[in-house]
Amino acid sequence: MKRVLLAAFLCAPLFGVVAAPTEATGTDPFTQGSAEAGAAKAAPCAACHGPGGNSSNPEWPKLAGQNARYTFEQLQHFKNGVRKNPLMAPQAAGLSERDMRDLAVYFAQQPASPGVASENAVARAEPLYRGGDAKRGIPACAACHLPDGAGVAAAGYPRIGGQHARYTAVALRRLRAEHAAASEPLPGNLGVMAAVAAKLSDEDIDALASYINGLQ
Incomplete structure (x- = not known):
């Protein structure tokens, strides 16, 4: 194993400017x-997602x-x-919209662990991540998640760089299964990612x- 330092989710136009949190207030321009x-509300989250949101369990993001x-x-x-998870559903059920906004901004401002x-994964993954596969209709992951996996906040494209491999693999397989089971296209970015995951082996x-x- 070796750390790969390189310069799930895809195929939409990039946004050139990503707004940053307001320094004076700690608020976020997209969620307010x-x-x-959020820091005062995040203690229960640490049980699964770790202190500051850096989970040590590879099955939890x-x-x-x-x-x-x-x-x-x-x-x-x-x-x-819309997302079904027996652990997260009861946790989210007790959150108000304000709680969700505050927690989201708190975690966004925490430093992520590498x-x-x-x-061995590079030879197969790097071409897909950077350039996609036109023959199979797979767009480049970097088109929406950026070369370093930072994502695009303005479009709601998530940061994926540094995410646990086990969690990412499970998420992509779940999306692939949801696409196969859906009687009609899934909504929004969820539908885009499910359609892409369906083409991945x-x-x-x-x-x-x-x-x-390994992206950072």
């Missing part, structure tokens, strides 16, 4: 949440450094049932998940 208020818009939207999805990728998913874990 407060990092200070790191939240640290994730853009606030994406985290806010996912909490809404867990609460309204990941490690397998050197197990080997693609495992290689991409490892490669993404």
